[in-house]
Amino acid sequence: LKLAAYIIMGRRNNATNLMTLIQNGLVKYDKAFIEFEPPKAVHLVSRYLTQKEFKKVVIKTMKIKKKKEKQKIRLKITSRFYKDLRHQGATESAVDYKNYIRREINKYGNKIEEPLGQVIVNNVKRYVREGAVIIDHHNHEPANIKIAPNKHESYVAGTHAIGLCNGLVYLDITLTDVHSMDYAHLLSHEIGHTLLLMHWENTAAQNVTDPAKYENKEYYRANKKDHDHNDMNCIMSYPIDFNQFPSPPANTHLARGGTNHHIQSKADYLKFIKIAVQNQPPHFRNHQLAANYRPDFCGKCLLKLRGWDVTKLPEKY
Numbered sequence: 001l002k003l004a005a006y007i008i009m010g011r012r013n014n015a016t017n018l019m020t021l022i023q024n025g026l027v028k029y030d031k032a033f034i035e036f037e038p039p040k041a042v043h044l045v046s047r048y049l050t051q052k053e054f055k056k057v058v059i060k061t062m063k064i065k066k067k068k069e070k071q072k073i074r075l076k077i078t079s080r081f082y083k084d085l086r087h088q089g090a091t092e093s094a095v096d097y098k099n100y101i102r103r104e105i106n107k108y109g110n111k112i113e114e115p116l117g118q119v120i121v122n123n124v125k126r127y128v129r130e131g132a133v134i135i136d137h138h139n140h141e142p143a144n145i146k147i148a149p150n151k152h153e154s155y156v157a158g159t160h161a162i163g164l165c166n167g168l169v170y171l172d173i174t175l176t177d178v179h180s181m182d183y184a185h186l187l188s189h190e191i192g193h194t195l196l197l198m199h200w201e202n203t204a205a206q207n208v209t210d211p212a213k214y215e216n217k218e219y220y221r222a223n224k225k226d227h228d229h230n231d232m233n234c235i236m237s238y239p240i241d242f243n244q245f246p247s248p249p250a251n252t253h254l255a256r257g258g259t260n261h262h263i264q265s266k267a268d269y270l271k272f273i274k275i276a277v278q279n280q281p282p283h284f285r286n287h288q289l290a291a292n293y294r295p296d297f298c299g300k301c302l303l304k305l306r307g308w309d310v311t312k313l314p315e316k317y
Contacts, residue, residue, distance in 0.1 A: 007043055022038050025183050025184045026188070048124050049120050050075075081141070088146055094146065118168070134187070163193025181242070197301050208249060226310060227301070234297065235298075248266070252264075300313065
């Protein structure tokens with residue numbers, strides 16, 4: 001396993017600490033007996049992307065035709081958004097302003113990732129022929145939002161991490177702070193996608209109408225031919241509190257330790273998982289809470305990394 005480049009597309013405080021974090025983050029591959037080579041250094045995106053290249057991709061992807069709009073396009077080292085967000089209106093509520101920001105970011109972010117990333121990857125591979133390209137990005141610069149007459153907050157729209165083709169990975173390291181997620185899990189999971197590993201548990205939000213299924217692990221599993229069904233600790237899963245788990249049915253009642261819990265929301269279910277009940281073992285999903293989750297590759301992922309066609313293998317061992 002090789003990292004061709006680790007690129008900062010947003011403001012970061014200390015590149016030396018980030019290099020140490022990357023090295024530690026690849027420990028999952030080390031434990032799987034997969035040799036890895038980290039990047040030689042962390043670079044700003046401007047090393048592998050020019051203003052001209054950035055502008056060309058944005059104009060084509062966003063289908064921008066007005067000259068005035070084209071003039072606003074600029075590559076910034078503090079975020080990947082191509083223009084400045086407008087300020088909050090004098091009578092605009094905090095909720096409405098946040099919704100405006102989310103709309104702007106969502107209609108841009110998903111469209112731009114792959115075409116922009118491919119330009120960066122192609123430029124990186126002029127220098128380093130093989131390996132994943134990790135782009136540590138910020139969606140946009142923090143917005144100052146007035147939430148009360150004399151109270152403001154700094155706001156950044158929700159972000160994400162994703163592994164795409166040709167070794168391209170976008171991730172935002174702040175996910176580890178927001179969700180208490182382990183960085184080694186985040187990094188290994190997204191690199192895993194570039195190596196053709198598939199999602200497993202808690203990765204696809206679904207509608208659950210039967211309360212009995214809410215506690216059924218089989219119901220929340222994806223790509224069932226790609227994973228060992230006896231393993232609830234695979235890197236290609238999400239933590240259960242990573243905003244993907246579906247809302248419970250109305251008036252769901254779940255029993256634990258002789259106590260009947262009335263579940264009305266995702267938050268109620270997470271509390272139910274966290275509750276320590278005397279003389280009862282931990283809830284079977286307790287280890288999947290982001291603060292606790294330290295997964296490794298399941299057996300089928302280990303084989304797939306070595307070139308096996310795991311879809312022909314049994315589901316359980």
